[in-house]
Amino acid sequence: MKPGVCSYCDKPARLVFGTAIYPHRDDLWTKLFWYCAPCDAWVGCHQGTDTPLGRLANAELRGAKQRAHAAFDPLWQRKQVRDGCSKQRARGAGYSWLAKQMGVEPKDCHIGMFDVQQCLRVVEICRSIGASA
Numbered sequence: 585m586k587p588g589v590c591s592y593c594d595k596p597a598r599l600v601f602g603t604a605i606y607p608h609r610d611d612l613w614t615k616l617f618w619y620c621a622p623c624d625a626w627v628g629c630h631q632g633t634d635t636p637l638g639r640l641a642n643a644e645l646r647g648a649k650q651r652a653h654a655a656f657d658p659l660w661q662r663k664q665v666r667d668g669c670s671k672q673r674a675r676g677a678g679y680s681w682l683a684k685q686m687g688v689e690p691k692d693c694h695i696g697m698f699d700v701q702q703c704l705r706v707v708e709i710c711r712s713i714g715a716s717a
């Protein structure tokens with residue numbers, strides 16, 4: 585994906601401040617987002633840049649990502665508590681485990697980069713582990 589192009593309609597996205605998308609989140613007001621109004625899709629940028637964090641996400645993908653995080657985050661959070669390690673370390677270990685399960689490179693393994701199908705897969709994988717643990 586070229587930066588700033590909508591992943592749904594292939595038209596150029598607009599670079600906007602968080603005020604345009606999250607009027608109630610003043611912590612996001614100064615953050616930059618690529619935004620496509622017709623598709624109701626957006627993505628945040630890497631801190632201090634206008635480089636998108638991943639593909640633009642519409643309502644369906646945002647919902648899928650939330651479900652993926654809801655399934656995945658408790659797993660590494662449990663490890664963090666159990667092993668007494670840092671959040672970064674527990675999350676890193678969680679993502680390298682997830683990359684193996686998903687059959688993707690660890691550098692490509694981030695829920696923010698996943699599509700709807702991959703997010704559903706994350707939920708399945710984490711549920712099967714949660715059930716056996």
Ligand SMILES: [Zn+2]
Nearest residue numbers: 590593620623
């Ligand atoms: Zn669009």
